[in-house]
Amino acid sequence: MLVTGIKSKPVYAPLQADIRGRYHLMLGMGVGAAPLLRVIAEMRAASEASLKYTRVLYVPGAEAEQFKTAAVSDVQIFAGTPALLESFRQVLAQSLMGTRLYVAGPESFIGLVMKIALEFNLNKDEIRAEECGSLARRIYCIHCRATTEEVRTNIVRCVGCERWLLVRDHYSRRLAAYMGVMVDAEAPGELPLLKEVFL
Amino acid sequence: MSAVFKPHETFRDDFTYANSPQAIRRFPLPFPEDNYMYSVNIEPHMPGPAGSVTEFAFDVDEHYVAECRERAIVLAAEPLRYQALPHMMSSQWDCMELIMDSLARDYPEHFSLAKQGNRWHWINRPLEIDQHFTFGDAASLPREPLDYITRQAQGDFVVMDQREGDLWTEAGMVTTQADWSLDFDMGMTFKEWHGPVPLAHELQVFDRALKFLLNLRLGAPVRRLNWTMTINPRLDTSPENYPFWGPDRASVTAQNAGDRVHLRVELQGLWRLPRSNAVVFGIRCYLISLRELATVPKWARRVHRVLRHLHPALIDYKGLTRYREAAVAWLAPFDDGSPTTPGTASE
């Protein structure tokens, strides 16, 4: 059964420029551009120089052009999330002393960034994140451990074992995924109506 | 009095598990009243009466050998049911020491432990284990210490690191659980892993329990009882294997409920560990069929009433929806409406 109110998913504070940081690393996807551009504008107002020490990693979105005109020193545009995350990993492998991290985009994008941050032992308070865009979920099949991406429906067919899974509200930061559990185990073939719920 | 082991009992396939009359009499009924709701039911883990399940720190009963074999079966198929993050090694040794010290002290006829400095000699007679090793040297044991010792213990164990004002699940041996997954919950905080539990967050149960546990003191362990129901005496009701045990829930009728439906009680103990400052959570599972339970008239009346009036959110969360009515119908003839005395004593 779907239990309401997700207690295992972190709640993030909205993004805000923090010019006490010496470096600023921004990760964004799609509509996540808007909050990042908002932070960039805040930084420009507070300290124009800090933009020289700002780096943006971004998966577009139509908004890619806007970063170019925002006078940020270093903007990298990626074709997809995996490439961006790989680049993020490389950055984390170097020192992050004095760096402020800003993340903006759909919740599954933020989840993947946080998963990597966790692997590098970054405290969750060291990262600011703002969710915007699709609520589509990553679903970890508790039976075969495969992850099904971009799930918008209440039940979904597992890409690994092909069971129909109920999408639960239990979330793991370590796996960056919600739990999927076989929906018709007790009565084979008895599926609830398929509904789009995570839009 | 030491229990006589029943090494051939099974918790799967032909389900030959059963309770002796003595095991029934000492069953830890979790209902002091005729109704049930979540509460912060934590009490000191003080030695209980002789022969009771709380007489010793860890209860070793007639199912010991069979339960250790069942654990080995699960682990052979699914190694990830045991997991430990690298920084938990010191708490693993702590945990091993706690269990070995307790078993050797409380059941000298079954276990012995000799220590000469770091040179330890452990003997487990029921499982025919005789092990010399160096405490603190993982290479001197055939497995990681927590893995090693919990294969020789009944019940699940979860070890939590304490930092940032929270408890973090970072090691565990979980093969006899009531529908939750160590693999999924690894790395979570106290409120994160309790996320799916209904009502209790709103009742402030978890706020208060966490505050209490963060102050848990060395040498002052605590315990609580929790319960659910399971079809057949199946220990491994993991979400991982739900496709295999889920169908059992649809097989219950008012005729077979007495033998199929089992009350599943967890005696949960919590200990502060000395070197690592971690907390170990032991979840010892007891199973009893409704037919066995009904041999105690007061218990039959009480469980009948608890089940009949259980809050709908708990019925749903505990997975009783399909068979609760059958269980209530099976118990009804045992309930003449006469009052029950307070507490869990058999009368």
Ligand code: HEM
């Ligand atoms: C610190 C050690 C503890 C651990 C590792 C632990 C772990 C768990 C887990 C994994 C679940 C299952 C959640 C799910 O559905 O996925 C659970 C359920 C629950 N826990 Fe804990 N718990 C601990 C301590 C406590 C304490 C001290 C309380 C005190 C009130 C408590 C109250 C509950 C309750 C009420 C449930 C729901 C049980 C049910 O209805 O079957 N837990 N716990």
